Amino acid sequence: MAVIAESTDAPQKTPRIGILDTARGAALLAMASYHGTWDFEFFGYLDPGTAETGWLKFYARAIASTFLFLAGVSLVLASTPEIRWQSYFKRLGMIVAAAAAISIVTFIGMRDEWIFFGILHSIAAASIIGLLFLRLPAFATLSVALLLAAGIIVDNVVAPFSLHSAFFDAPWLYWVGLSQSIPRSNDYVPLFPWLTPFLFGLGMAQLAIRFGWLHSLAKLGSGRNLIARAGRHSLIFYLVHQPLLISLVYLLSLVMPPQPVDQAVDYIRQCETSCTRSGSETMCRSFCQCTLERLQAQNLFSPLMSGAIKADSDERVTRIALQCTEQAQ
Numbered sequence: 001m002a003v004i005a006e007s008t009d010a011p012q013k014t015p016r017i018g019i020l021d022t023a024r025g026a027a028l029l030a031m032a033s034y035h036g037t038w039d040f041e042f043f044g045y046l047d048p049g050t051a052e053t054g055w056l057k058f059y060a061r062a063i064a065s066t067f068l069f070l071a072g073v074s075l076v077l078a079s080t081p082e083i084r085w086q087s088y089f090k091r092l093g094m095i096v097a098a099a100a101a102i103s104i105v106t107f108i109g110m111r112d113e114w115i116f117f118g119i120l121h122s123i124a125a126a127s128i129i130g131l132l133f134l135r136l137p138a139f140a141t142l143s144v145a146l147l148l149a150a151g152i153i154v155d156n157v158v159a160p161f162s163l164h165s166a167f168f169d170a171p172w173l174y175w176v177g178l179s180q181s182i183p184r185s186n187d188y189v190p191l192f193p194w195l196t197p198f199l200f201g202l203g204m205a206q207l208a209i210r211f212g213w214l215h216s217l218a219k220l221g222s223g224r225n226l227i228a229r230a231g232r233h234s235l236i237f238y239l240v241h242q243p244l245l246i247s248l249v250y251l252l253s254l255v256m257p258p259q260p261v262d263q264a265v266d267y268i269r270q271c272e273t274s275c276t277r278s279g280s281e282t283m284c285r286s287f288c289q290c291t292l293e294r295l296q297a298q299n300l301f302s303p304l305m306s307g308a309i310k311a312d313s314d315e316r317v318t319r320i321a322l323q324c325t326e327q328a329q
Contacts, residue, residue, distance in 0.1 A: 016218065016223065017077065017214065017217050017218055017223075018218065018220070018221040018223020018224070018228055019217060019220045019221040019223070020070060020073060020074070020077075020217075020223075020231075021223040021228035021229075021231040021232050022221055022223060022225060022227050022228040022231060023066070023070060023231070024067075024070050024228075024230075024231030024232075024234055025225075025226075025227035025228050025229070025230040025231030025232075025234075026227055026231075027063055027066045027067055027070070027231075028230050028231065028234055028237050028238070028241075029227065029230070030059075030062075030063050030066075031063050031067075031238075031241075032241050032245065034051070034056065034059060034060050034063060035241065035242055035245055036245050036249075037050065037051045037056060038051040039242075039245050039246050039249045040249060042246075042249075043249050043250065043252075043253050043258060044253075044258035044259075044261060045249075045258045047261075047269055048261075048266055048269045048270045048273065049269045049270065049272070049273035052273055053273065064119055064189060064194065064197075065194075065197040066197075067119060067123070068119075068122065068123065068126065068194055068195075068197040068198040068201065069197040069198065069200055069201035069204075070201060071123050071126065071127065071198055071201065072126070072130065072197070072198040072199060072200065072201025072202035072203075072204075072205065073201040073202070073204065073205040075127055075130045075134070075202060075205075076134065076202055076205035076206055076209065077205060078091070079134055080209060083131075083134065091127075092124060092127055092128070094235060095120055095123055095124045095127070095235070096124050098120050098235060098238070098239060099118065099120035099121045099124055101239075102115050102118060102120065102239075103115055103116055103121075106186065110186065112184060113184045113185055113186045114185065114186070115185055115186055115187045115188075116174070116175075116183075116185060117174060117175045117185070117188060117189065117190060118185070118186075118187030118188065118189055119187060119189045120238075121175070121189070122189040122190070122191065122194050122195075123198075125175070125191060126191070126194075126195055126198040129191075129195065130198065130199075130202055133199065133202055133203075134202075136206075137206070138203050138204075138206035138207040138210055141199055141202055141203035141206060142199075142200065142203035142204075142207075144199055145196055145199035145200045145203055148192070148193065148195060148196040148199065149196055151163055151192070151193070152192075152193045152196065155193075163178055163192070164178050164179060164180045165178060165179075165180065166179075166180050168180070169181050171183070174188075174190065175190055175191060176190060176191055176192060177190025177191055177192035177193065177194070178190075178192055184274075263301075263302075263305050264292060264296075264301075266305075267288075267292055267301070267305065268288050268289065268292060271284070271287075271288035271291065271292075272284050272285060272288050275287060275288060283328045283329065284328075286324075286327065286328040287324050287325060287327075287328040290323075290324035290327055290328060291320055291321060291324045294320045294323070294324065295317070295320060298316065298320075300314075300316060300317060300320075304317060
């Protein structure tokens with residue numbers, strides 16, 4: 001999951017909003033706590049799927065939404081009274097470079113779930129799209145944001161309607177976020193639905209400027225606390241915190257190794273976590289239990305878990321998956 005563009009000194013006639021730096025810093029700490037949960041899960045201290053289910057799933061979405069909202073606000077403040085192109089391209093270049101570095105490192109280290117369009121990629125794309133809205137009235141920007149929000153509701157609540165289409169299943173279109181098959185990634189933040197909080201932030205900042213609220217907001221906090229300082233250097237914090245957290249949890253695993261996990265329980269949890277991304281919980285529970293029992297009956301479970309056979313290339317496993325899909329449906 002997660003973070004935001006580097007903040008810069010506000011342009012002339014626009015006061016520094018210390019409370020925004022504090023909010024950004026608080027979001028960074030929340031992000032680090034979530035990533036810590038992911039790290040403990042990765043090393044086996046927590047059950048598989050813990051960081052992607054329950055309240056932690058909503059916690060992660062709230063953090064990402066906060067970063068994107070603040071990125072929208074920052075774009076307006078940094079471009080008022082006029083766009084400073086040199087600063088804009090410098091800031092954008094830093095985000096793009098950091099996003100590319102994360103993609104390269106994760107592709108090398110975890111190719112099956114590498115980050116090809118995470119939070120930094122999303123912020124970079126939104127920062128470019130945001131240029132189209134900078135000189136529009138706040139009403140227009142917020143109307144588009146509300147339209148996107150309505151699309152999210154329709155896509156997730158109003159059955160059987162869905163905005164997703166097989167047309168977007170091509171890998172080079174995954175960044176749009178409208179594919180029917182959800183790609184595997186440790187941090188997937190496509191434009192739909194994540195452009196929505198960015199435009200809300202951009203629109204609210206436009207309103208603040210239109211009605212002269214900036215000076216009042218500037219009085220709410222000086223931004224001289226440690227959390228605000230972290231918020232002013234968010235990109236550095238983002239790049240450094242996860243390697244540090246992983247190193248600490250790794251050192252802990254050497255001193256206090258996690259308890260071994262029952263492979264059958266581990267399989268069911270991983271299977272259900274993956275399945276519920278595109279199917280109902282009831283169907284997924286039936287499917288996963290069915291595949292476990294048939295894999296065990298045919299002595300395929302241990303070879304599959306050890307990596308001796310691959311689920312996507314072994315015809316016996318594929319046949320079991322098809323049979324259990326029909327049974328679960």
